[in-house]
Amino acid sequence: xxxxxHWAGQVEDYAIDLAWSPDGALLAVAAQSGAITLFDxxxxxxxxxxxxxxxxxxxxxxxxxxxxxxxxxxxxRDKPAPTVLATAGQDGAVRFWDASxxxxxxxxxxxxxxxxxxxxxxxxxxxxPSSAAxxxxxxxxxAAAGKKLVALRxxxxxxxxxxxxxxxxxxxxxxxxxxxxxxxxxxAAACFGQVRVFDAVTFAPAKEYSYGNALLALTxxxxxxxxxxxxxxxxxxxxxxxxxxxxHMSGYETKLRELSFSHDSKWLATGGGRxxxxxxxSGPGPEGREPLLLPHQAPVRAVxxxxxxxxxxxxxxxGEFALWGPTRSSPLLxxxxxxxxxxxxxxxxxxxxxxxxxxxxxxxxxxxT
Numbered sequence: 464x465x466x467x468x469h470w471a472g473q474v475e476d477y478a479i480d481l482a483w484s485p486d487g488a489l490l491a492v493a494a495q496s497g498a499i500t501l502f503d504x505x506x507x508x509x510x511x512x513x514x515x516x517x518x519x520x521x522x523x524x525x526x527x528x529x530x531x532x533x534x535x536x537x538x539x540r541d542k543p544a545p546t547v548l549a550t551a552g553q554d555g556a557v558r559f560w561d562a563s564x565x566x567x568x569x570x571x572x573x574x575x576x577x578x579x580x581x582x583x584x585x586x587x588x589x590x591x592p593s594s595a596a597x598x599x600x601x602x603x604x605x606a607a608a609g610k611k612l613v614a615l616r617x618x619x620x621x622x623x624x625x626x627x628x629x630x631x632x633x634x635x636x637x638x639x640x641x642x643x644x645x646x647x648x649x650x651a652a653a654c655f656g657q658v659r660v661f662d663a664v665t666f667a668p669a670k671e672y673s674y675g676n677a678l679l680a681l682t683x684x685x686x687x688x689x690x691x692x693x694x695x696x697x698x699x700x701x702x703x704x705x706x707x708x709x710x711h712m713s714g715y716e717t718k719l720r721e722l723s724f725s726h727d728s729k730w731l732a733t734g735g736g737r738x739x740x741x742x743x744x745s746g747p748g749p750e751g752r753e754p755l756l757l758p759h760q761a762p763v764r765a766v767x768x769x770x771x772x773x774x775x776x777x778x779x780x781x782g783e784f785a786l787w788g789p790t791r792s793s794p795l796l797x798x799x800x801x802x803x804x805x806x807x808x809x810x811x812x813x814x815x816x817x818x819x820x821x822x823x824x825x826x827x828x829x830x831x832t
Contacts, residue, residue: 464796464832465830466796466830466831467829467830468830469507469816469828469829469830470506470507470828471827472507473826474492474494474820474826476494476496476824477806477822477823478493478820479520479820480492480493480521480522480807481807481809481818481820481826482523482524482525483525483810483816483818484562485526485528486528486546487504487812487813487816488504489504489546490826490828491562493520493521493522493523494824496519496520497518498513498514499515499520499560501513501562501565502826502828504811504828511562511564511565513548513550513565513567515550515552516558519552519554520550520553521551521552521553521579522550522551522552522579522581523551524548524549524581524583525546525547525548526547526549526602527585527602545568547559547560547562548560549581549604551606552577552578555572555573556570556572556578557606557619558570559617559618568617569617570619571615571621573606573608573611574608574609576609577608578606580605581604581605581635582604583602583604584603584605584650584663601616602617603623604617605637607632608632610628610629610632611627611632612635612652612661622666625661625666628654628659629655629656629657630657633677634680634681634692635651636650636651636683636690637649638682638683638687639687640687640688640690641687641704641705642660642704642705644705646687647665648662648664649661649683651681653681656675657672657673657678658671658672658674658681658692659671660672670704672690672709674694674700676694676695676696677695678692678693678700679692679693679694679695679718679720680693680721681693682722682724684731684744685726685727686728688703688728689703690702693720693721693735694719696713696718697715697716697717697735698713698714699711699712699719699722699733700712701750708748710750711750712750715733715740716736716737717735717762719734719735720734721764723766723767725768725769725773725789726770726771726772729743729744729745730743730775730789734763734765734777736762737762738757738758738759738763739757739766739775740755741756741757741789755789755794757794757795759779760779760781760783761780761781761804763780764804765777765778765784765805765806765808766778766808767809768810770811770813770814773790774814774831775789776808776810781804782805782821783799783801784798784808785798786799799829801819802821803822803825805819805820807820816829816830
């Protein structure tokens with residue numbers, strides 16, 4: 464394997480979120496101050512700087528690749544739908560952008576509270592782009608604003624408003640799983656003391672889980688077996704919906720916000736201290752097993768497994784990040800020293816490029832071959 468810097472860029476300040484477009488041609492980066500920058504994947508040229516959110520940006524999400532977004536009335540059904548990027552911020556607004564032009568296409572105002580979580584669910588059949596013109600078949604964007612969880616259409620219309628959570632929603636995760644022998648796509652929303660799970664297609668409630676503390680992060684395993692929460696009380700908690708099983712691992716140095724599953728769902732990487740911990744989630748699950756500890760000299764701030772392969776990136780508060788092969792006898796493959804701590808990792812869908820954002824707004828893109 465070869466690992467080398469491909470290009471570097473800069474945004475105004477703290478890179479609070481970043482993600483690759485579905486076709487891998489663009490990297491979207493949200494600066495905490497509010498602007499959204501779209502970089503070209505090939506050389507790092509800035510394609511567009513979107514005005515974003517005047518009071519500060521929090522998150523962004525690309526629409527599903529099979530659809531992009533719903534066609535506007537003036538567009539032909541034979542014309543490909545635009546590549547849609549959704550952004551949200553401290554102004555209580557979700558904005559939709561046509562990435563090819565940099566133009567805002569829609570907006571949804573959800574009140575005066577911050578919107579910190581976004582996630583798309585595709586609702587159309589790949590290979591049938593004309594169906595995107597039907598509002599009921601458009602992909603849905605799930606957005607959390609305070610205690611509210613809503614599903615939005617790509618034109619900004621509200622498709623569904625869920626019952627308010629008991630406390631502010633602190634994490635949202637979307638994944639395919641099985642509840643009551645029914646396979647579907649589900650959206651899970653966590654708040655203090657509770658995780659609520661809804662069917663992302665029908666919007667029907669599926670399950671509620673209780674927990675005696677604040678939940679800070681949430682993710683599904685790719686195979687849908689596990690729903691995992693990072694917890695305020697220095698622990699990680701797992702539910703296996705189809706098996707009515709709960710597992711718990713505590714003893715971390717710090718509260719836990721960093722979670723990432725390997726593509727085969729076997730390995731769960733976490734932060735929560737100066738080691739990146741990798742747990743074996745196969746068979747009976749990780750409870751009672753010893754994790755693989757991947758050491759850093761400072762608290763871990765971000766972890767991310769590749770989408771299709773087995774490499775893991777982990778970054779620490781001192782600006783160091785490392786690339787690991789957790790299943791190898793000598794796991795450490797690469798160490799990189801950056802001028803500031805990593806805030807986010809994003810592997811491109813083909814795993815050929817790794818994007819890293821930092822607390823000072825540096826954007827580094829590395830190539831693996």
